[in-house]
Amino acid sequence: MIAALPDIELPHGDSPELVLVQATPAERIESIKLNSTEWKGPLDLDSYIAREETLLQQRLTKNRLSCWVLVDRREPEDRRTILSSCETYKKAAMVARGGKLENALAHGVGSVYCRPEFRGKGYAKRMLQELSKKIDAWHTEGDRGERPLFSVLFSDIGKRFYAQFGWKPHPSSHFELPSIPKEEYSSAAIATTLPEIRTLRPEDVQRCMCNTDVIQKEREVLRKASLHSSGPKVAITPDFDHFSWHWAREEFYSQKIHPGREIPTTKGAGDDDAKVYCAWNRNFGSTPEENTLYILRWVYNEPSSPEETEKTVNAMAAILRRAQLEAYDWNMANVTFWNPTPLLEIAVALLDPTAEIVHREKSSIAALRWSGNPEEQVDWFCNEKYAWC
Ligand SMILES: CC(C)(COP(=O)(O)OP(=O)(O)OC[C@H]1O[C@@H](n2cnc3c(N)ncnc32)[C@H](O)[C@@H]1OP(=O)(O)O)[C@@H](O)C(=O)NCCC(=O)NCCS
Structure with missing residues (x-):
């Protein structure tokens, strides 16, 4: 000591x-x-x-x-x-x-x-x-x-x-959507209008969200942005090691808090047709209100036509809904994701027109x-x- x-x-x-x-x-x-x-x-x-x-x-x-x-x-x-x-x-x-x-x-x-x-x-x-x-x-x-x-x-x-x-x-902004039980979702009108999506296991996240094309695309975004304005354009490389680290954390907690339950294997959701994916992790807090399913990252292509925009936004909304169900299943109070893009704002509005973006002033700045x-x-x-x- x-x-x-x-x-x-x-x-x-x-x-x-x-x-x-x-x-x-x-x-x-x-x-x-x-x-x-x-x-x-x-x-x-x-x-x-x-x-x-x-x-x-x-x-x-x-x-x-x-x-x-x-x-x-x-x-x-x-x-x-x-x-x-x-x-x-x-x-x-x-x-x-x-x-x-x-x-x-x-x-x-x-x-x-x-x-x-x-x-x-x-x-x-x-x-x-x-x-x-x-x-x-x-x-x-x-x-x-x-x-x-x-x-x-x-x-x-x-x-x-x-x-x-x-x-x-x-x-440092985010959206926070409540977790919802399956019954509530199935009975909601929007359930019939959103596309079918699938859940992602770790290997799916690696294949769909961390492949060389995805990373190369991000590199190009940075490079092009640096042609148009001065000052460095930077990113922490969104490699698979980051996701694995967050999952090691959630799996550690889930074994402690839910010892009788299998560790969570669903690590995200995606729409292969629209090519929209997200990875998430469960964050276990001291109280149920603090339990949050965080979307760690979104991957999608910028749409180039109104049809593509609609498809992308619908896929995002369907993925968010799936995240809300997953959150409920793990006793998480909400689904949160950081710094939403304009397309994600539209997707959130489809699900809940009253949802407001939060600009944080104190935590996780x-x-x-x-x-x-x-x-x-x-x-x-x-x-x-x-x-x-
Ligand atoms: C934050 C922390 C590290 C500060 O340690 P400390 O040795 O008391 O800090 P110092 O004496 O060097 O400086 C104090 C400054 O910290 C600021 N500060 C301390 N706690 C703060 C808080 N919760 N919110 C905002 N500012 C805070 C004080 O306003 C003060 O600023 P000032 O000198 O401009 O008035 C300490 O309070 C702590 O360990 N808190 C709990 C853990 C934590 O929140 N860590 C930060 C995670 S991002």
């Missing part, structure tokens, strides 16, 4: 003795224990630690995750007090500038934490200042291919705190820090839930 310094000995947040270092394995577990009060949700402490270990083994994060701790350099390594902590994840990304696209490295930042009794002393601020310096140093000095061009985080404490260190807020010129206006593409960590 790493003892906390008595309050009187706590260093100032701007003390030159404070350093941000990679946590030892024991410190990583200690930081998970500390932040469990905030993030373990319905899990007990041991299960929460086991969840973190399970997630660490996923391809998205294995050997790509670093846990950072802010400590006083005067304390011995095996006994130093964790003043604040966070994690960074290396992520594959795409960046287009001036019509040229490159595969790039980005970082995700997560689990920013300071224990309650140490709050308000400037430790989180200092940690993020030090982390920014490290990211900038990796950007300018790292080995080629290891230089992060940008980093992202998802703030649950509004837009201002992280902006002071360069993580600028980006569009997508924020991006460009490692190059801070004056450049960066456009974030594919800003959907899959990129959350």
Whole structure:
């Protein structure tokens, strides 16, 4: 157990003795224990630690995750007090500038934490200042291919705190539709007008949503956009590892919360004819109201005629309805998806003309820090839930 310094000995947040270092394995577990009060949700402490270990083994994060701790350099390594902590994840990304696209490295930042009794002393601020310096140093000095061009985080404490260190807020909106039981759907008039769609298993998501054509299409979107306006166009590459990571999380929870039930195998839905697909995951919260089926990502072709538009929108609406049924089946309160496109707005209106888009001001604010010129206006593409960590 790493003892906390008595309050009187706590260093100032701007003390030159404070350093941000990679946590030892024991410190990583200690930081998970500390932040469990905030993030373990319905899990007990041991299960929460086991969840973190399970997630660490996923391809998205294995050997790509670093846990950072802010400590006083005067304390011995095996006994130093964790003043604040966070994690960074290396992520594959795409960046287009001036019509040229490159595969790039980005970082995700997560689990920013300071224990309650140490709050308000400037430790989180200092940690993020030090982390920014490290990211900038990796950007300018790292080995080629290891230089992060940008980093992202998802703030649950509004837009201002992280902006002071360069993580600028980006569009953070969503639709939230209620879960619905099958009987209610079957009796609704719209049920007869929507196309038949199918559910997707992991291998279907991989084939329909993560194939090279889909990724190549996104690359082209970024590249073309970069011809028409200055400033980098960026995306976290929507590869299969992201989906697997979210599913490892939901499967961990479902085994704990529904031990008698098979783990969920339905991971999305799609319409092969309209070529519209989505992948989802179930997010288990502390209360049933917090249970949310998140649509991680949509894939579809931009329609080029009114007929194609109608077909695409109908497929989207049918997929959303299927998601609402799936949510009900797993005791989720709602279906949520981020940053809807105009076509998705039309699809939602078909299902519920009163549904309103929510612009978040406090939680899950997508924020991006460009490692190059801070004056450049960066456009974030594919800003959907899959990129959350
Ligand atoms: C957010 C957190 C890391 C801040 O740690 P801290 O060491 O107290 O932060 P500092 O003392 O360096 O800075 C405090 C600043 O954080 C801001 N802040 C803290 N909690 C906040 C919240 N819930 N909403 C908005 N701002 C918040 C304060 O307004 C203050 O800003 P100011 O200096 O401009 O007045 C800490 O409160 C915490 O661990 N909270 C629970 C976990 C969490 O929400 N983490 C962030 C996830 S995105």
